[in-house]
Amino acid sequence: MKRIGVLTSGGDAPGMNAAIRAVVRRAIYDSLEVIGIRRGYLGLICGDVEPLVMNSVADIVQRGGTFLRTARAEEFYTTQGRLKAWETIKNNQIEGLVVIGGDGTFRGARQFSLEYPLAVIGIPATIDNDIPGTDFTVGFDTAVNNVVDAVNKIRDTATSVERIVVVEVMGHDTGFIALESGLAGGAESILIPEVPFSIEDVCEKIRLTYKRGKLHSIIIVAEGAASGPEIGDQIKRGTGLDTRVTILGHIQRGGSPTAFDRNLASRMGSRAVEMLMAGCANKMIAIEAGKITSVNFDDTIGLKKRIDLELYRLANILSF
Numbered sequence: 669m670k671r672i673g674v675l676t677s678g679g680d681a682p683g684m685n686a687a688i689r690a691v692v693r694r695a696i697y698d699s700l701e702v703i704g705i706r707r708g709y710l711g712l713i714c715g716d717v718e719p720l721v722m723n724s725v726a727d728i729v730q731r732g733g734t735f736l737r738t739a740r741a742e743e744f745y746t747t748q749g750r751l752k753a754w755e756t757i758k759n760n761q762i763e764g765l766v767v768i769g770g771d772g773t774f775r776g777a778r779q780f781s782l783e784y785p786l787a788v789i790g791i792p793a794t795i796d797n798d799i800p801g802t803d804f805t806v807g808f809d810t811a812v813n814n815v816v817d818a819v820n821k822i823r824d825t826a827t828s829v830e831r832i833v834v835v836e837v838m839g840h841d842t843g844f845i846a847l848e849s850g851l852a853g854g855a856e857s858i859l860i861p862e863v864p865f866s867i868e869d870v871c872e873k874i875r876l877t878y879k880r881g882k883l884h885s886i887i888i889v890a891e892g893a894a895s896g897p898e899i900g901d902q903i904k905r906g907t908g909l910d911t912r913v914t915i916l917g918h919i920q921r922g923g924s925p926t927a928f929d930r931n932l933a934s935r936m937g938s939r940a941v942e943m944l945m946a947g948c949a950n951k952m953i954a955i956e957a958g959k960i961t962s963v964n965f966d967d968t969i970g971l972k973k974r975i976d977l978e979l980y981r982l983a984n985i986l987s988f
């Protein structure tokens with residue numbers, strides 16, 4: 669193998685830059701050339717590529733987002749789109765491809781490699797942490813820390829004016845961000861799509877904690893469980909207490925990646941290149957119990973990752 673390609677696709681995640689840097693530098697260390705593809709599969713379709721050298725990835729390990737940029741390219745999910753993408757691969761003599769993204773990214777990669785002779789390795793990167801087969805995805809830790817940072821600030825004002833604040837967080841249709849940030853931020857209730865909840869229970873908990881003198885509450889709602897404003901209305905009606913709502917939004921996805929995400933991305937990027945050189949294909953790099961491993965695309969795509977119910981119970985016990 670002489671030349672590989674690298675792209676980021678889907679939603680951006682902090683640590684994607686660190687992953688690209690690791691792919692480029694590990695490849696160059698092993699005498700491979702690297703082609704960067706801009707805007708994910710869209711760049712493959714349009715031929716929007718650039719050679720990447722050591723300096724191309726200088727000064728990016730600490731930056732959020734992705735300097736290659738990213739997109740959700742619907743055309744790649746058509747036969748015609750993938751044919752155009754194959755032309756770019758052929759014209760640039762790319763023999764292996766590292767795709768950095770989430771489930772949709774791997775789905776596209778698997779289909780592409782079924783139709784064309786190209787080895788593809790995936791690196792899981794999404795703030796949602798919703799990819800089965802890996803304990804963590806690149807970007808999740810930073811997003812959780814962003815939420816905790818915001819919750820700390822919200823709590824300062826909530827305690828001062830004795831209010832309930834509902835905080836809606838991202839996570840697509842899962843509650844990983846809500847659960848980890850809720851536990852770390854000491855949220856009084858955490859509402860996630862994986863666990864049924866009743867507003868009456870949430871209100872009752874607020875009443876009980878108020879009775880023992882705790883005059884504020886932080887309720888974390890995963891966007892996939894319910895809408896923050898609706899939950900806020902229901903709590904206000906149920907308790908009669910002063911309630912406010914904050915939707916954290918894209919602030920969760922930005923900012924400098926944590927050391928954990930940078931190191932995870934660096935380890936995964938390097939392993940992805942090793943695997944291509946070893947002739948592997950159609951696999952996603954993963955981390956399990958602290959060790960870098962890999963799983964077949966077929967063992968992760970379309971599957972549902974389980975939430976840690978023990979963690980959920982613990983968060984409930986500790987927040988009374």
Ligand code: F6P
Pocket residue numbers: 679794795796838839840891921
């Ligand atoms: O998948 C990452 C994510 O940030 C989800 O948590 C969220 O639901 C979605 O992307 C938001 O997408 P967009 O940036 O297109 O609004």
